[in-house]
Amino acid sequence: xxxxxxxxxxxxxxxxxxxxxxxxxxxxxxxxxxxxxxxxxxxxxxxxxxxxxxxxxxxxxxxxxxxxxxxxxxxxxxxxxxxxxxxxxxxxxxxxxxxxxxxxxxxxxxxxxxxxxxxxxxxxxxxxxxxxxxxxxxxxxxxxxxxxxxxxxxxxxxxxxxxxxxxxxxxxxxxxxxxxxxxxxxxxxxxxxxxxxxxxxxxxxxxxxxxxxxxxxxxxxxxxxxxxxxxxxxxxxxxxxxxxxxxxxxxxxxxxxxxxxxxxxxxxxxxxxxxxxxxxxxxxxxxxxxxxxxxxxxxxxxxxxxxxxxxxxxxxxxxxxxxxxxx
Ligand SMILES: C[S@@+](CC[C@H](N)C(=O)[O-])C[C@H]1O[C@@H](n2cnc3c(N)ncnc32)[C@H](O)[C@@H]1O
Numbered sequence: 001x002x003x004x005x006x007x008x009x010x011x012x013x014x015x016x017x018x019x020x021x022x023x024x025x026x027x028x029x030x031x032x033x034x035x036x037x038x039x040x041x042x043x044x045x046x047x048x049x050x051x052x053x054x055x056x057x058x059x060x061x062x063x064x065x066x067x068x069x070x071x072x073x074x075x076x077x078x079x080x081x082x083x084x085x086x087x088x089x090x091x092x093x094x095x096x097x098x099x100x101x102x103x104x105x106x107x108x109x110x111x112x113x114x115x116x117x118x119x120x121x122x123x124x125x126x127x128x129x130x131x132x133x134x135x136x137x138x139x140x141x142x143x144x145x146x147x148x149x150x151x152x153x154x155x156x157x158x159x160x161x162x163x164x165x166x167x168x169x170x171x172x173x174x175x176x177x178x179x180x181x182x183x184x185x186x187x188x189x190x191x192x193x194x195x196x197x198x199x200x201x202x203x204x205x206x207x208x209x210x211x212x213x214x215x216x217x218x219x220x221x222x223x224x225x226x227x228x229x230x231x232x233x234x235x236x237x238x239x240x241x242x243x244x245x246x247x248x249x250x251x252x253x254x255x256x257x258x259x260x261x262x263x264x265x266x267x268x269x270x271x272x273x274x275x276x277x278x279x280x281x282x283x284x285x286x287x288x289x290x291x292x293x294x295x296x297x298x299x300x301x302x303x304x305x306x307x308x309x310x311x312x313x314x315x316x317x318x319x320x321x322x323x324x325x326x327x
Pocket of ligand 1: 167234
C-alpha cells in the first residue's frame, strides 16, 4: 500500500517544493497562520498539508511553530548553494504528468513526454523553450551532486591534469571535480545553447579561470582531448548503437593511460536489487525514443570492445556507481 499510494506522499513533497515551503521556513520558523498567509494556502488545506509534511519527516512542529528539519533546510532551501530541489521541480512540472501514461509506454514502447507526437531528439523539444532548458539543466545538478562529489574524492586525480565532462549541463560535475582537486583544469562539453548557463554557474562558483565551456555535439564532433573523460547520465539517454559510438569517441579522445568514467544509477549485474536504476530505465522509456539503463557488466563489455585495457565498476553513493575504463 505504501508503494501503491506512494504518489500521495510524492506529490505532497513536490507541491511543497513548488510552493516554496522550505525556502520560506529557512528564513525563520513560523506559526500556522503566518505561513498560510505567506504561501497563499487555503484555510481548508493549510494545517493538513503542513502536518502531512511533519508526519512524512520533512518538517518539525514545536509548540504550534513549523521548522525545517536539518535535511530540508540544507537541501531544499532555494537560496542555499546546497539546494538540490531542481530535480523535484522538474519532476513536478514534467515527469509526474508523463508517468501518468506509463501503461501506454509499456504497450507501445514509445516515449510519453513533449516529443510524444514525433520529434527528432529528446533534447530538441526540451531545448525549444529557454525556461524549460534552464530548469532541466538545474535539475541535473540536483540528481548528480552527491555522485560528482564522490568521484571528485575517489578517483586517482593526482595522476591526471585535465578533465572534460561530456554533456555537462549546468556544469556541477566539473565544478565539484575541480573544486576538490585544485591542480585540475576542467572543460564542459555540451550543445551550444548550454554555454551561457554553464558559464554563469562556473563564474558563481569562482572557477572561471580553470573551467571552460566547449560547444559541440557528440553526434557530429570529436570529443575534446583530456586525461579524464566523464559522462554522467549520458549513455542511458541513447540506444545501444549510439551508446557504443559514444564509448568509442571517449576512447579516441583519451591519451594512453587516460580514464573514461561513466556515472549514473548503474544497475546491479543480477538486475534485481537497484530498484532506482530499474525505475530510471523506465523513466528513459518515458523520456527518450531508445534509451535504457544498464548494468556495470554491460558497460564494461562496451568499453572492452572499444579497446579499453582495464575496466571496473565501483559503487559511489545511493543508487549510483561509476564504471571506469583505462586506455
Ligand atoms: C541527462 S543530461 C546529463 C547532465 C549531467 N551530465 C549530469 O549527469 O547531471 C544530458 C546532457 O546531454 C546533453 N546533450 C544532449 N545531446 C547532446 C549532444 N548531441 N552533444 C552534446 N551534449 C548533448 C544535454 O544538453 C544534457 O546536458
